Amino acid sequence: MSTAISVRNLRKVYPGQPPVVALADASLEIQDNEFFTLLGPSGCGKTTLLRLIAGFEHPTSGALDMFGEDLLDLPPYKRPVNTVFQSYALFPHLTVAQNIGFGLEMLGRPKAEIKATVEEMMELVKMTEMADRQTGQISGGQQQRVALARALAPKPKVLLLDEPLSALDFKLRKEMQLELKRLQTETGITFIFVTHDQEEALTMSDRIAVMSAGSIRQIGRPRDIYDHPAERFVADFIGDTNFLPAELVSTEEQTGTVRLASGQMTTARIHEGSDVSGQVTLAIRPEHASLVREADGVLAGTLGNVVYFGTDTHYHVGLDDGTAFVIRTQNSPDTAAQFESGARVGVTFGADVAQVLRD
Numbered sequence: 001m002s003t004a005i006s007v008r009n010l011r012k013v014y015p016g017q018p019p020v021v022a023l024a025d026a027s028l029e030i031q032d033n034e035f036f037t038l039l040g041p042s043g044c045g046k047t048t049l050l051r052l053i054a055g056f057e058h059p060t061s062g063a064l065d066m067f068g069e070d071l072l073d074l075p076p077y078k079r080p081v082n083t084v085f086q087s088y089a090l091f092p093h094l095t096v097a098q099n100i101g102f103g104l105e106m107l108g109r110p111k112a113e114i115k116a117t118v119e120e121m122m123e124l125v126k127m128t129e130m131a132d133r134q135t136g137q138i139s140g141g142q143q144q145r146v147a148l149a150r151a152l153a154p155k156p157k158v159l160l161l162d163e164p165l166s167a168l169d170f171k172l173r174k175e176m177q178l179e180l181k182r183l184q185t186e187t188g189i190t191f192i193f194v195t196h197d198q199e200e201a202l203t204m205s206d207r208i209a210v211m212s213a214g215s216i217r218q219i220g221r222p223r224d225i226y227d228h229p230a231e232r233f234v235a236d237f238i239g240d241t242n243f244l245p246a247e248l249v250s251t252e253e254q255t256g257t258v259r260l261a262s263g264q265m266t267t268a269r270i271h272e273g274s275d276v277s278g279q280v281t282l283a284i285r286p287e288h289a290s291l292v293r294e295a296d297g298v299l300a301g302t303l304g305n306v307v308y309f310g311t312d313t314h315y316h317v318g319l320d321d322g323t324a325f326v327i328r329t330q331n332s333p334d335t336a337a338q339f340e341s342g343a344r345v346g347v348t349f350g351a352d353v354a355q356v357l358r359d
């Protein structure tokens, strides 16, 4: 696999009083044919990074290459990228076919080529039957498909997608997530997708960069990031997590022996390259822990609320050291509630599910 985009120590400061550091010092590599997602809360710098790649902004410092070529010398229209915006920016009085062909007309492509590409794109996004409808008269989901087809029509090497699904309702959003993934696989184009929705990122991406306050906190495959968050921000932002204070007693490669507040010893995973020692925080996902009899637990406490969600049940335990801990178990027709609210209970978890977090 070759590298599509290489971002090295990219920094963007917007002038003002005071100046805004939108991107502090970002470095990452995106592979050709990857579905890569920039995930983070509002204002963390996702759109800024996308705009730097597109060429709508110029960095304060740093380097940016695409397929080995320095991008910073190229104006936006000469970069082999295209962008799909949150507001689809379609022309409502033009037809579906005219909207899709618009960019190609601007590029001065021959008429026959435009016609063939528009037909190919309409088929790709399943809009052939609506070719002659004005885009002001089609649904939000259909407009989204046209916007995608228009952006894909010039066959960019990289497609930038800035929260393209955020205007759609929940059900349509789910459908379009699968659709986007299909389009990426079928076209083989590198997608860089921006979202603040963790579930969207986990379901669609080959890899995710989690961002916070202008910097990249962790890069990894969805499963790695979910199961092995490197730091508290990532563990907190993606999914639900229990945090336990602990003391790191010894380490051997990626495994640490820790003493919990209860005095019990257990093992936990240490993220590669993490420099941790002394007092640490452990992260344990609610579905990775089990509720057991008090005598069988690594931790002991009193069961508080038991909340039934249909597919699963959440058990809220008040641990004896005062920490709150949630356990999530999947329901099935033959699982009966084993513990009542108010009961003394134990909490246990496997050796490889607890993660030592860096600060």
Ligand SMILES: Nc1ncnc2c1ncn2[C@@H]1O[C@H](COP(=O)(O)OP(=O)(O)OP(=O)(O)O)[C@@H](O)[C@H]1O
Residues within 6 Å of the ligand: 014, 015, 016, 020, 021, 022, 040, 041, 042, 043, 044, 045, 046, 047, 048, 049, 196
């Ligand atoms: N043109 C600009 N001038 C000054 N500040 C800006 C400009 N554009 C963005 N910012 C600031 O830079 C920071 C990063 O903004 P950016 O739009 O990249 O974040 P984001 O993660 O994409 O957020 P959102 O999810 O809300 O779109 C924010 O503090 C924002 O207010």
